[in-house]
Amino acid sequence: MIPEAGLSAIWLAAALSLLGLFLSIAHVRGKLEADRPVRALAMVQGLLCLIAFAMLVIVFARTDLSVALVAENSHSAKPLIYKIAGAWGNHEGSMLLWVTVLGVSGAALAIFSRQLPSRTLVAALGAQAALALGFHAFLLFASNPFARLDPAPLEGRGLNPLLQDPGLAFHPPTLYLGYVGLSVAFSLAVGAMLAGDVDRQLARAMRPWVLGAWIFLTLGITAGSYWAYYELGWGGWWFWDPVENASLMPWLAATALLHSVAVLAARNALKAWTMMLAVIAFSMSMVGTFLVRSGILTSVHAFAVDPTRGAFILGLLGIYVTAAFVLFAVRAGSLREGAPFELVSREAGIVVNNLLLTVILGIVFIGTLYPLMAEALSGEKLSVGAPYFDSVAGPLAILLGILLAFGPLLSWRQEKRPIFRKLALPALCAATALVIAFLAMPQASILSRLGLALAAGLIPAAILPLTGRNPLRTPLATWGMVIAHLGAAVSVAGMAADSAFTTEKLTAVRLGETVDVGPWLVRFENVSPVAGPNWTALEAELRASRGGGVHVLRPQSRFFTDPPTETNEAAIQTVLGGQLYTVLGQADQEGRWQLRLWWKPMVTLIWLGGMLVGLGGLLALIGHSMRVWRRRRAASL
């Protein structure tokens, strides 16, 4: 009964979103007053999505093998947490999660954005209902998560062992909150353009959504990068895999949007520009969903190869994006002119930030889709990887970093003070690092040397907006900005350091032999069999020392039984200054084992920076929300 309850909830939610769409159209055209019903429908629809998703989780937790999805993706001998995570570790379940976030976002929009003019809010809820309707239809007609299997098999087929990892269990929900949270920015933009009310109030209503979605995207990408780093055992942290790019593209667009929506909120400028970015950001989320979920890319994230699904998502994508762009083309001209600004001003800085982010987005977009296009058009098979993305997008990212050093110091509208004097210290740091990097590190790539110099200047520069301020009186949002920018600088430092300073050792050793990598001496002590809940493994014991204390690392070669698969489990020791990364390979006839060791100084900064960026976003979100709350309370008194 539980699966049927879930399926009914989806049908009902679809029906309600259709009703909500009609009512909101009628309201916007002035035919009837449907403010309250539309909001109520959005809330109930969100609740129904949640119920459907809860039903799926229950079915997975109980390993109900009469449900086809469970039989194909789960196994009774799996730890409970992976049974639950299995609910979204597959195509149908993850799309249900996607739709659930969409529905809940619509409900939250109806609850929290009442300060907007009624026409704008109802039109936005109508846009949200239109989005929900399409994706509900996708679930119901192309991707039913609750389909039954008769007769039920005796045992399930298990979950891909690469996905049986605590970090990955929460990776998709985090990313989806980001992807789909951007739907609200899209709907608000569509609603505001329909109602003709693009102003500061709209920007203030849109900003928390953009910030929230962007925080989740940032954390999701950071976590995903760390997962790839320790789980794949290749020692890299970003592979320019299409699936990674699918999450990077909405992030780039959301980062641009975040900055331009701040201009709209503070200065009532960049109106059409911000609306365009809001449309692009969620379009990129849908492109990402299409890439990952259509099966067009075959990778660890793409589960089923079913052409109807790809065509369905592509169709939805085409309809929504075209409709939004047509609306934009029709309405952009009628938007009232934004407030003017000078060539040297914070607004202009943010315009350049947006342009650079857009160009990077375009480069990533083209590079990601080019192999698909080339194969479709000429049948030629090719792949686009790090050489393209690093060399084409890398220099632009450096430019963006330079802009970040002084952009936040500029004042709104027109800069009259000599701000460049403040930048003396950061410039000195960057110049010193640049000279050292070019004289002392001839083997490192140019991009990594530039990156090191940039980070050396950017870390002090990021803190400059706080100088001359009383820290206790500084608004939380300013703290958030400073911490997020500092995080970006820290992350750049980690990326450049990983590329410039990593030492690698690949060798075959016998028991008792010692290998050196960087400053470390690693002794290969032992290999022994170990067993986990649903796997067995060969585990090496490595004793690593550099001067003082000894660290024991235990890399494994794991064998999973359901489905039968092997994986390498890297062992990583984090110390002050970096990470020692070890992978166990195969044995040969002479009793030698392959070992691959990396000493990666400062690599941890990559993810630490990512977390700082997320924290900065969170502080800004809290700061802005408190200000809105205070303003509302003052208004009601």
Add this chain to the structure above:
Amino acid sequence: MIARPKHQRLVLVVLALLSVLGAVLLAMWGLKDRAAYFYTPADVVAGKAVAGKAVRLGGMVERGSVKRDRDGVTTRFMVEDGEARVLVSYRGILPDLFREGSGVVAEGKLAPDQTFVADNILAKHDERYMPPELGNQAAEHKVGQTLKR
């Protein structure tokens, strides 16, 4: 420079269009010699792959061809597609699902002596994870057909 409002909007539109155009031009420039083409051993033997350029080579690992060098970490094996075979040399830990007689994609460069020097090896995982070229494409189909014969 004081820009009048109308003027400013025009400047922004032009900037946006220029940045899109710039992205397209940069991407085209970058893709021209940085995209890695996918070849089968038959393509390589026919001389389609230029030595020294990053490409991907896909096919089956020939049975009985896998040999490890004395350093313990360099592996040499033949990749075949039923029509031709290419010697691949790879220094590193092979992926878990690397098997003789099963599909493989090697990323790397062709050396002047026609050995393929791989920097990375992707093996066919279970039915849910495989390098795209091995999943649904002619390469494997062709290989499978020829091997059946």
